[in-house]
Amino acid sequence: EVQLVESGGGLVKPGGSLRLSCAASGFTFSSYSMNWVRQAPGKGLEWVSSISSSSSYIYYADSVKGRFTISRDNAKNSLYLQMNSLRAEDTAVYYCAREDDSSGYIDYWGQGTLVTVSS
């Protein structure tokens, strides 16, 4: 069974940093591209970042470029999102998401972790 479990969310002040983690199990993690997608309270879905299976290709939404860094450790079956210079508008549930066969659509989602940026 595919499982994606996020951790690392919490309350942080504007300008602060946070590192999210996603522990993957039930599939060959090193064979799949992975993504972070977020959802602000009461709002729709927003794609944040994507990383290919070997970390060769990395993409970011303009809204986070230069502030967020996606990475992965295939030996640990883990995905990360380093978030710096956080803003109030980064407040959201952050989902770790598996991309089907590098095709672009998401076939599995984690349960999400809430990040709140507030003073």
Place this chain on the structure above:
Amino acid sequence: VIWMTQSPSLLSASTGDRVTISCRMSQGISSYLAWYQQKPGKAPELLIYAASTLQSGVPSRFSGSGSGTDFTLTISCLQSEDFATYYCQQYYSFPWTFGQGTKVEIK
């Protein structure tokens, strides 16, 4: 950036109804479109990919159609468990973008 217009934003319907949700792109994306269902407090779930391919385990009352710029999600006979919010997503080019969502509520 490929912009998406999803409509309607709110759809009131009854059990047994046939409902249709539309997603229109600012430029052609061939068939690189997915549909997701999200229930309150839960992560989204994949319903359809490649515009019309049903994900394994998804009931056949769900169907997708379209290519290029205009796409449709149809629920042929609405069930109680289908009341949820639905999103389209294009994966033709980065940045991936999602539609604004359509909430299907009980009339």
